[in-house]
Amino acid sequence: MILAQISDLHIGYAGQGNVCKNAARLRMVGDALNDLKRPPDIVIATGDLVEHGVEWAYKDLKNVLKQIKAPVYLAFGNHDRRGPFTKIFPKFPYVDGFLQYTVEDHAVRIIVLDTLDENRHGGSFCQARADWLDARLAEQPNRPTVIAMHHPPIRTGIGWLTIKPGAKWVERLNGVLSRYDNVQHIFAGHIHRNIFKSFAGITISVSQAIAPQAKLDLADIDPEVPDGRSLLVDDLPGFCLHFWNGEDITTHSAQAPCGKSLLHYNKKYAYVVRHTLDLDK
Ligand SMILES: [Fe+2]
Ligand SMILES: [Fe+2]
Numbered sequence: 001m002i003l004a005q006i007s008d009l010h011i012g013y014a015g016q017g018n019v020c021k022n023a024a025r026l027r028m029v030g031d032a033l034n035d036l037k038r039p040p041d042i043v044i045a046t047g048d049l050v051e052h053g054v055e056w057a058y059k060d061l062k063n064v065l066k067q068i069k070a071p072v073y074l075a076f077g078n079h080d081r082r083g084p085f086t087k088i089f090p091k092f093p094y095v096d097g098f099l100q101y102t103v104e105d106h107a108v109r110i111i112v113l114d115t116l117d118e119n120r121h122g123g124s125f126c127q128a129r130a131d132w133l134d135a136r137l138a139e140q141p142n143r144p145t146v147i148a149m150h151h152p153p154i155r156t157g158i159g160w161l162t163i164k165p166g167a168k169w170v171e172r173l174n175g176v177l178s179r180y181d182n183v184q185h186i187f188a189g190h191i192h193r194n195i196f197k198s199f200a201g202i203t204i205s206v207s208q209a210i211a212p213q214a215k216l217d218l219a220d221i222d223p224e225v226p227d228g229r230s231l232l233v234d235d236l237p238g239f240c241l242h243f244w245n246g247e248d249i250t251t252h253s254a255q256a257p258c259g260k261s262l263l264h265y266n267k268k269y270a271y272v273v274r275h276t277l278d279l280d281k
Contacts, residue, residue, distance in 0.1 A: 009081030053081025123151025208238025
């Protein structure tokens with residue numbers, strides 16, 4: 001099973017319709033996913049679907065997503081807004097007002113979490129959401145499961161994009177996940193960079209964004225003293241493929257469009273593949 005992750009689409013940042021660069025960047029990644037020899041079984045967009053949570057932006061998002069051949073599931077980020085989203089995507093399920101649901105029809109069970117607090121940039125995971133997650137995990141405690149969410153519950157080292165030590169919502173999530181041992185991987189977005197770590201004894205990966213990426217710099221940052229550093233850079237849009245081989249998950253990351261091909265698997269170079277597989281006599 002292949003689960004593709006796209007994140008931080010920020011559709012509508014540069015205006016409505018075709019003028020939005022982030023919509024063009026999403027189309028590039030859509031092309032890359034459609035062109036794979038083995039395309040993904042499912043695509044999950046882990047939040048910040050639009051820049052401003054307004055209906056026209058969600059309409060634009062819906063139009064661009066039609067290009068992707070695999071079924072696409074959506075999660076909320078801090079830029080999203082529940083009311084306008086629901087008008088354009090009425091079929092997505094809410095529980096207690098939160099966009100949390102499971103996807104059951106694949107080899108790996110997928111649990112999508114909602115970490116949105118409409119009044120804040122940072123993550124949120126209240127007791128109602130934690131209770132829902134606990135109940136879902138208790139239903140199938142032995143089935144391989146992955147968790148999709150927007151805000152990664154980790155300290156990233158990037159001073160302006162990280163959690164506060166001891167954040168309550170992180171402790172709450174940790175408390176639930178620590179009670180189960182069947183969660184194979186957590187994948188998140190929000191930071192606009194690839195990051196790899198563990199949380200509650202589970203591997204966690206953060207995807208690059210569809211929108212421009214965050215500049216990698218781990219220098220301390222003083223919120224009172226702007227020092228002129230770069231915060232966002234115009235790197236290519238990125239995505240992840242989470243590959244389930246029947247036993248465990250491997251996460252791959254790429255950008256789109258990819259570079260020019262330098263080596264093809266044709267008759268002339270067939271020996272390369274035989275060599276890498278140690279099939280030479
Ligand atoms: Fe974002
Ligand atoms: Fe975000």
